[in-house]
Amino acid sequence: MLNPTRVLLAVALVALIAFPLTGGGIFYIQLLTKVMILAIFAMSLDLLVGYTGLVSLGHAAFYGLAAYTLVIVQPGYDPMSILISLPAALAVCAIFALVTGALVLRTRGIYFIMVTLAFAQMVYFVFHDTPLGGGSDGVFINARPLVGWDEWRLLDLNDRTTLYFVVMALMVGVYLLLRRILDSNFGRALQGIRVNEHRMRAIGFPVFRYQLGAYVLAGVLAGLAGYLSALQFLFVNPEIISWHQSGAVLMMLILGGMGTLSGPIVGAFVFVLLEEFFKDDTVFGAFAKHWQLMMGGLIVLVACFLPRGLIGLVQRRRELGEAKHDG
Amino acid sequence: MAEPGPRAPAAAAVPAASSGPPVMIVSALSKQFGGLRAVSEVSLELYVGQVHVVIGPNGAGKTTLINMLSGDLPASGGQIRLGDRDITRLSSDRVSRLGVGRSYQKTNIFPSFTVLENCRLAAQSRAPHPWRVFRRAHDYPDTLALAKKAVAMAELDGREQRIASALSHGEQRQLEIAMSLATDPTVLLLDEPLAGMGAEESARMVQLINKLKAGHAILLVEHDMDAVFAVADVLTVMVEGRVLASGSPAQIRANPQVQHAYLGAEHDHG
Numbered sequence: 001m002l003n004p005t006r007v008l009l010a011v012a013l014v015a016l017i018a019f020p021l022t023g024g025g026i027f028y029i030q031l032l033t034k035v036m037i038l039a040i041f042a043m044s045l046d047l048l049v050g051y052t053g054l055v056s057l058g059h060a061a062f063y064g065l066a067a068y069t070l071v072i073v074q075p076g077y078d079p080m081s082i083l084i085s086l087p088a089a090l091a092v093c094a095i096f097a098l099v100t101g102a103l104v105l106r107t108r109g110i111y112f113i114m115v116t117l118a119f120a121q122m123v124y125f126v127f128h129d130t131p132l133g134g135g136s137d138g139v140f141i142n143a144r145p146l147v148g149w150d151e152w153r154l155l156d157l158n159d160r161t162t163l164y165f166v167v168m169a170l171m172v173g174v175y176l177l178l179r180r181i182l183d184s185n186f187g188r189a190l191q192g193i194r195v196n197e198h199r200m201r202a203i204g205f206p207v208f209r210y211q212l213g214a215y216v217l218a219g220v221l222a223g224l225a226g227y228l229s230a231l232q233f234l235f236v237n238p239e240i241i242s243w244h245q246s247g248a249v250l251m252m253l254i255l256g257g258m259g260t261l262s263g264p265i266v267g268a269f270v271f272v273l274l275e276e277f278f279k280d281d282t283v284f285g286a287f288a289k290h291w292q293l294m295m296g297g298l299i300v301l302v303a304c305f306l307p308r309g310l311i312g313l314v315q316r317r318r319e320l321g322e323a324k325h326d327g
Numbered sequence: 328m329a330e331p332g333p334r335a336p337a338a339a340a341v342p343a344a345s346s347g348p349p350v351m352i353v354s355a356l357s358k359q360f361g362g363l364r365a366v367s368e369v370s371l372e373l374y375v376g377q378v379h380v381v382i383g384p385n386g387a388g389k390t391t392l393i394n395m396l397s398g399d400l401p402a403s404g405g406q407i408r409l410g411d412r413d414i415t416r417l418s419s420d421r422v423s424r425l426g427v428g429r430s431y432q433k434t435n436i437f438p439s440f441t442v443l444e445n446c447r448l449a450a451q452s453r454a455p456h457p458w459r460v461f462r463r464a465h466d467y468p469d470t471l472a473l474a475k476k477a478v479a480m481a482e483l484d485g486r487e488q489r490i491a492s493a494l495s496h497g498e499q500r501q502l503e504i505a506m507s508l509a510t511d512p513t514v515l516l517l518d519e520p521l522a523g524m525g526a527e528e529s530a531r532m533v534q535l536i537n538k539l540k541a542g543h544a545i546l547l548v549e550h551d552m553d554a555v556f557a558v559a560d561v562l563t564v565m566v567e568g569r570v571l572a573s574g575s576p577a578q579i580r581a582n583p584q585v586q587h588a589y590l591g592a593e594h595d596h597g
Contacts, residue, residue, distance in 0.1 A: 186457045188464045192448045195437045202397065202435070203510050204423035204452035213457065 004314040005262050016168055020161045030232070033164045035272045036171045037228045042252040042264030043174055044221035049250070050258030051182060052214045053194030057113045057246050058120030062093045062219040063226030064241030065123060068133045070230045071141055079143035086145070089227040090220050097219030101212045120246055128238040138237025145231060157231065167228055174221060175261055181217070182261075190214050251299050257309025266311050274298065349374050350544045351396070351427075351514050356405035358391050365391045367568040368405065373514055373544040378536060378558045380547045383565035389548040390432060392565070393516045396546065397429040398422035409514070424452065428512030430503045432519040438492035442483055442502055445491055446474035449509035474509050481505035482535065497528035504535065515543045521551045533557045564588075
């Protein structure tokens with residue numbers, strides 16, 4: 001069915017596919033790869049914030065843990081198969097989510113925000129203050145993980161265009177996966193919890209277990225994004241776990257529109273591309289170094305005047321049970 | 328008719344219509360809030376086919392009683408049994424899954440969802456399948472059938488696709504009941520379902536409660552005396568957390584203590 005959001009997404013996807021083919025510069029290929037990784041990160045947070053009603057300010061913990069897992073699993077100069085390091089990274093995130101989730105989900109509201117932040121800060125300082133991952137200076141990864149096994153190669157991720165398309169496929173895959181999950185019994189229950197947790201309990205749902213499930217899934221998907229980021233830049237430092245990072249991804253949700261899956265994608269693109277734009281001193285001259293002021297102002301404006309984010313301009317939020325007419 | 332004592336057991340008043348053993352047995356249930364004993368040693372039994380109405384002035388502990396029966400509040404003492412099972416310490420979601428449905432005095436629905444989705448979610452809890460993340464929630468015919476049956480029983484047919492917040496107050500009260508019904512309960516705890524309803528809506532709700540009696544053991548808390556006497560098989564009068572009297576409507580009406588403490592001299596419903 002034709003609706004504005006689907007058209008927008010389809011056009012954007014076609015443009016993204018066409019971009020490298022039109023000879024778009026390496027700089028932009030890398031920038032867009034980074035944006036698509038952040039879009040995965042933002043979608044994973046939206047599962048918590050927009051769909052389950054859990055506002056986390058510590059989501060970067062998963063992003064950083066997965067990135068550092070790659071560093072630790074593959075310390076030498078020989079590339080290792082992605083079939084080892086990626087599952088390891090996701091497993092670390094799942095376990096961390098399971099353990100911390102069991103604690104943070106006993107709190108609500110402002111306490112939930114503060115406790116998730118506290119856990120992320122703990123992870124931050126583990127990597128900042130111990131030699132485990134190169135300390136505060138960060139650490140280089142010496143080789144890109146292989147997509148293949150032994151001598152056999154499926155893809156070469158050292159090729160930037162290949163990596164671009166792999167990340168794009170993963171972003172689309174995560175989008176479709178989450179869409180499907182959100183329409184399942186599990187996803188419907190999460191949305192019920194966001195709207196009325198008390199009644200969910202009264203009609204027989206073990207709310208805690210559902211929230212923990214969502215927390216683990218969100219953590220694993222954030223881990224996928226963090227792993228890809230480490231793989232792209234071959235460099236990891238503790239700043240990717242800092243509260244700035246958790247805050248930035250939350251701002252992407254606010255910009256794009258939470259409680260939709262297209263919103264976080266739009267938010268990630270707009271956030272990063274605007275950051276590049278505001279930082280451009282050919283446009284803003286000396287004022288460009290105050291780009292955060294402009295970004296902050298924009299986010300305030302969006303929060304005030306577009307409570308459904310930018311996606312709200314083209315998409316009406318579909319309520320559960322309503323006939324489908326958007327994506 | 329012999330005058331019942333202040334704590335006449337409910338069982339004595341079980342009408343012939345209800346049969347079988349009690350499905351819920353509450354014994355000496357108490358709730359202490361700090362220095363306040365909100366509910367004190369309340370005992371009652373609920374039978375399928377019977378509406379047990381709890382009346383009493385504000386602050387008598389009626390809602391606290393329901394909250395303990397549904398697992399929303401932990402009891403301070405006493406026991407709640409569902410069939411052979413002690414459910415006194417179970418959480419509300421477990422109690423719900425064991426077959427105790429409840430409605431709330433203050434409408435407690437999913438306002439942004441459709442009427443059908445409100446009921447479908449409730450029905451989903453009977454066959455939750457949380458791990459089947461690739462099967463669409465709408466592809467469970469049994470769940471959908473249970474939800475639609477509840478919508479029909481609560482007489483909300485034709486409004487399945489309406490957003491719950493757009494319903495009238497009376498319809499929201501019906502939805503409140505429909506959601507409880509969608510969990511396919513044996514015991515129904517209804518907390519002032521008539522609150523804020525007009526005369527016509529109230530009459531419909533009374534009809535609905537009488538209709539639901541057939542398959543459920545119902546505990547009803549209600550202030551509207553016309554409605555109370557239109558549906559009650561057994562009446563329990565609570566005052567200051569205690570049971571003042573319990574018995575058939577006729578027995579309660581004839582009880583001088585009740586007349587004095589609660590119903591007042593002007594009362595002559597019939």
